[in-house]
Amino acid sequence: MDTSELQKIKQRYNIVGNCDALNHALDVALQVAATDLSVLIVGESGVGKEIIPRLIHDNSPRKREKYFAINCGSIPEGTIDSELFGHEKGSFTGAIGESEGYFGTANKGTIFLDEVGELPIATQARLLRVLETGEYIRVGGQKIMKTDVRIVAATNVNMHKAITEGRFREDLYYRLNTIPIQMPPLRERGEDILLLFRLFTMQMAEKYRIPRITLTEDAKMMMMKYKWPGNVRQLKNITEQMSVLSQKREIDAEALSKFIPHDQESTELTTTATPDAHSYESEREILYKILYELRGNVGDLRREMSTLRKQIDDNNTLNSFANARGIQSLAAPEPNTQPTDISALHHYPTTQQPHFSPYQDVEAEEIRENDSANGESLNLSDIGRQVVEKALERNGGNRKKAAQELGISDRTLYRRLKQYGLDKQDKE
Incomplete structure (x- = not known):
């Protein structure tokens, strides 16, 4: 483009400046105006990106058709699809009639999508389809609509970082970026x-x-x-x-x-939220995950404690029954032996806490051989065996009645029978 023609363009659009980068951006815009290729304008906020799409439209075959400039960052995520692609009557609350949307209204014209990097992912997929096929579906509709729209987009977002972070579709970026135009920052x-x-x-x-x-x-x-x-x-x-x-x-x-700020200014392209950035949404998800795991841990602990408490109660019942029958209590250790009774659990050394696993049947008492110095005392296993055998004899070998007499559950009695080797000797 010669200098005189460039000056006419600057006067028409009130563009001030003579730097090479600005002149190059204007030259590219005028060359691409005669085509229908998509254009992506990249530059920091406040550099004047909005001039380029207007210049492209006014110098294109579509100049007599409609031109819409849409700020994608100012439209709420819940309504942006309806704004862009239209909606059917009754498709959502407040949809009292049907709407063509910008893509329907701007047919044959030009749409300028400012801050395109702020589009939601779902809307990006719809926009990609329009760019590739010219087709779209209204919100709440089923009929495929057709449109012939020239799209010019602009962004101040670092698009490569946004793609890496999954905030922007790579295929859409390359479709929009057919003709890139870089607007220079003022400091340059x-x-x-x-x-x-x-x-x-x-x-x-x-x-x-x-x-x-x-x-x-x-x-x-x-x-x-x-x-x-x-x-x-x-x-x-x-x-x-x-x-x-x-x-x-x-x-x-x-x-x-006195008018120029003295604090540190950022002059880089803005970026979408990074995984390390402060996000209340991500914090909420983390808290939900922690609470869910904590609830599971508390549930497992409650079940284990319930099983342990029941077994302790069963052992106490056996002790009481043995005392009543004149048999040595399970809770009474022999002289010169280590404590092996249930009460020992309440005074277990803190450095030697018993390990409880949800994958095994927990026993409340520790069964082991504890002989006295003269070797005359009975071990705890023999005492428990005697109690269970006597109960079975009195009830004719009926496990259910024996368990009721001992004050324990059928399951606990069966476990005792198996432990003492009596499960094959008695009969139901």
């Missing part, structure tokens, strides 16, 4: 900063009928060195502030420093 535009400042001061002076402000040489140097994280939008805001609030019409470096 050199003398354009002062040209834009002059434009904004003239606009303020004309609009509010006030004297136009100017900059001293040191103030100009400060403007050129500043990083301008808010780009053209920030420069315009600061210029308007100085035009209204400054008492002096000539701004020096000291006066300018």
